[in-house]
Amino acid sequence: MGRISFSCLFPAAWHFSLPSQILPRLLPPSFRQLLFVGLLLFLLGTLYLLLVTGKLPASWITKENHFHSHMARVTDVDATDATNPDLNYGLVVDCGSSGSRMYVYCWPSHNGNPRKLLDIRQMRDQNRKSVVMKIKPGISKMAQTPEKASDYIYPLLSFAAEHIPKNKHIETPLYILCTAGMRILPESQQEAILEDLRTDIPVHFNFLFSDSHVEVISGKQEGVYAWIGINFVLGKFNHAHNGDAVVEVNVPGSDQQEALVRKRTAGVLDMGGVSTQIAFEVPKTVSFASPQQEEMAKNLLAEFNLGCDAHQTDHVYRVYVSTFLGFGGNAARQRYEDNLIKNTTTRNKLLGQHVGEMAESPVLDPCLPADLQDQIGTPEQKLHVLGTGDFDRCRHKLHSFLNHTSETQTSLNGIFQPAIDYNNSQFYGFSEFYYCTEDVLRMGGDYNASKYTQAAKSYCATQWKTLRERFDSGLYASHADLHRLQYQCFKSAWMYEVLHSGFSFPTDYKNLKTVFLVYDKEVQWTLGAILFRTRFLPLRDIQQESLKGVHSHWRHSFSFVNNHYLFLVCIFIVLLSIILYMLRLRRIHRRAAQRCSPSFVPWLEEGLGSPTLPINL
Structure with a gap:
């Protein structure tokens, strides 16, 4: 194809060649190329604007990252940073039989994942001590003066108010939960005390508090809360398996046919002075031996969703909880002694x-250490006893106090108990389960029935004089006292019978740990209570974050779009400058062409061909 040279029109430095067919209809080459660059910049800028404003909204920045950027880690051992605006607080008052305790909890903002629970921990002061306050006596002592109930609890609330930032009071939930001491009061006295609290507390404190936040909870509720608290601390509600044991669960109330596989939870055994309690998850649907048993089970099985989303089944649990009054270590000993006095008195009369009436002719007691002399009963009906330290005989005598029946799926007192998969389960034993194994026998931790019975037999058979010498030498746990030493034999046998004959744990069961602390801290049922009662708070956090996200996205988009429209305006200004500059060049070129060939300008302007132009091949 031929090329046309503009050697006359342009200087040597501006020498271009173009197809001859289209040259007459185009602008000068320098103008054309600069205009092409400008248009390219314009298109790139427009494309960039569309991509950023249309395809990269603020929602692409995930809520998870947004939450974590503002979240402050709440640790178990460090002092709580009360100046952190992202921390939330909650209060639980445990109104027990002997006293009341205020527990202060805190947690960071929820991470935005509705399948996760709040990360609730106990608040710690500047000395890293748990923020807890105790007062005595129990609130049930206000039964005759219920109008003083709010005065009674005032010091606890003042204590909490001092530790929580004032601007956080209005959003800090307060729960006052009463247990065994209040349960034994007549309902009218209970209500009078609760009503005084409901009326007066909002007058003096600005906590998030409503009528439903103060109540007398049942033993079943208390057991569920304890189960929740322990499993939360153990990390059992984090369903990432991480090599941990799992279990197949038929989720209560769910229509799904396949079982849900999630991390196995831990069961709880707790033996206090008065009562014994057991709580564990029932992963499979329960079958009943009779309609009566099914009716009984309704009061023992708790089905609940611990998660914030009622439509999610990740945290739906079916938990069996049963409390046995009179089956605690001290109460069992009292029943045993009462029975011993009754039988001895009847036999003496016959x-x-x-x-037993004189120390010289004592009643022999296999449940006391060998040669230990003791007196039982009241001053009016006193009995002298002498220990023989026979662990196996003691167990045999205690077996009848379990009130066990031959009916299937029953435990202590003939109470219904679902089957436990002992091959895939784990239990933690607290209170007397720990004291019996650790204080004297020094065997706390992993429970081994065979080693435990050997140690208990040896202790029971040891002369009391020798035991006292060991005690005086400091060979037992520092908090073990003479009372523990005296009744260790009885309580060892009682614990063994409750565990293996009452709850039917196999003697070769390997997954029981007797503990006082979980991960070096004491776990109270109040932790489970606040976890359960604040379970819907994550929804509030998620909704607030969504609203903030929309608002921030609008502001972000507005400023972002304006900034980039400014960028486009700059491009237009640059292009306009180029066009004006090129028009100026065109006028200069036109004058130069006129000087070179007068007849060339009409050809250039009208687009007509010229046969007289030289052609370069």
């Missing part, structure tokens, strides 16, 4: 004997 046979005309005086066994």
Whole structure:
């Protein structure tokens, strides 16, 4: 194809070649190329604007990252940073039989994942001590003066108010939960005390508090809360398996056919002075031996969703909880002694004997250490006993106090108990389960029935004089006292019978740990209570974050779009400058062409061909 040279029109430095067919209809080459660059910049700028404003909204920055950027880690051992605006607080008052305790909890903003629970921990002061306050006596002592209930609890609330930032009071939930001491009061007295609290507390404190936040909870509720608290601390509600044991669960109330596989939770055994309690998850649907048993089970099985989303089944649990009054270590000993006095007195009357009436003719007791002399009963009906330290005989005598029946799926007192998969389960034993194994026998931790019975037999058979010498030498746990030493034999046998004969744990069961602390801290049922009662708070956090996200996205988009429109305006200004500059060049070129060939300008302007132009091949 031929090329046309503009050697006359342009200087040597501006020498271009173009197709001859289209040259007459185009602008000068320098103008054309600069205009092409400008248009390219314009298109790139427009494309960039569309991509950023149309395809990269603020929602692409995930809520998870947004939450974590503002979240402050709440640790178990460090002092709580009360100046952190992202921390939330909650209060639980445990109104027990002997006293009341205020527990202060805190947690960072929820991470935005509705499948996760709040990360609730106990608040710690500047000395890293848990923020807890105790007062005595129990609130049930206000039964005759219920109008003083709010005065009674005032010091606890003042204590909490001092530790929580004032601007956080209005959003800090307060729960006052009463247990065993209040349960034994008549309902009218209970209500009078609760009503005084409901009326007066909002007058003096600005906590998030409503009528439903103060109540007398049942033993079943208390057991569920304890189960929740322990499993939360153990990390059992984090369903990432991480190599941990799992279990197949038929989720209560769910229509799904396949079982949900999630992390196995831990069961709880707790033996206090008065009562014994067991709580564990029932992963499979329960079958009943009779309609009566099914009716009984309704009061023992708790089905609940611990998560914030009622439509999610990740945290739906079916938990069996049963509390046995009179089956605690001290109460069992009292029943045993009452029975011993009754039987001895009856036998003495029938046979005309005086066994136990004098120290010289004591009643033999296999549940006390060998040669230990003791007195039981009241001053009016006192009995002298002498220990023989026979662990196996003691167990045999205690077996009848379990009130066990032959009916299937029953435990202590003939109470219904669902089957436990002992091959895939784990239990933690607290209170007397720990004291019996650790204080004297020094075997706390992983429970081994065979080693435990050997140690208990040896202790029971040891002469009391020797045991005292060991005690005086400091060979037992520092908090073990003479009372523990004296009744260790009885309580060892009682714990063994409750565990293996009452709850039917196999003697070769390997997954029981007797503990006082979980991860070096004491776990109270109040932790489970606040976890359960604040379970819907994450929804509030998620909704607030969504609203803030929309608002921030609008502001972000507005400023972002304006900034980039400014960028486009700059491009237009640059292009306009180029066009004006090129028009100026065109006028200069036109004058130069006129000087070179007068007849060339009409050809250039009208687009007509010229046969007289030289052609370069």
